[in-house]
Amino acid sequence: MSNMFYCSFVSIHYIICECGDTFPTEEALKDHLERDHNHKVQIERNEYKCDTCEKIFASEKACLIHQRVHTNPRAKKERDSAEKRRYYSMKNIVCEVCGKRYASNAALRYHQRVHTGERPYKCSECPKSFTMPLFLQIHTRTHTGERPYECPQCPKAFSNKAALLRHDRVHTGIKPYECPQCGKFFTQSNSMKLHVKTVHLKMPAPYKSRNRRAKQASRATNRPGTYL
Secondary structure, eight states, X not given: OTTOEEEEEOSSSOEEOTTSOEESSHHHHHHHIIIIIOOOEEEEOOOXXXXXXXXXXXXXXXXXXXXXXXXXXXXXXXXXXXXXXXXHHTOOEEOTTTOOEESSHHHHHHHHHHHHOOOOEEOSSSSOEESSHHHHHHHHHHHHOOOOEEOXXXXXXXXXXXXXXXHHHHHHOOOOEEOTTTOOEESSHHHHHHHIIIIISOOOOOOOXXXXXXXXXXXXHTSTTOOO
């Protein structure tokens, strides 16, 4: 096992490499190891799993705190705010182009591709390319039809974990996004933003393309009990 390169979780959301760089995902860590260290990776972590959503945490205390979000949306908001403050306090590496700050050189390199236009991860099935291997992996599933993230509550499955987590709110009723104007909660951030624009800022509803209107009309026409 001496040829293995060990890394471990240092918090709920970040992974630290032995060289000192930190990464937001295992995919980003593995890419760093292959490129900069020419090593294989083995992730070590203590697993404390949430019984409701099966998220894994590095400590029992973190898991217990997380479980509050399933019964109290405000708890999630408070936890997210605390995590953001802690994360941003770690950011001391600055992009010379736009001034954004990052916690690791690897994170800065990924960000700089926004400015350079570099997209080194190319899809073998279509012309699309991506800045990160994780984005390519998710995109590839549009070609393969793979949906590895299954909902434990219903037969639906999804190509990425973020989509599954959004869908899970249908079952849990969790609405983590709060309107800053009236306190109303929403399941998705886009729904909250649309609410603010149309209700509080009195802006017109977004334009719907002809194709989108036609699809919606077709779905309405094909619903059981709907007649022309």
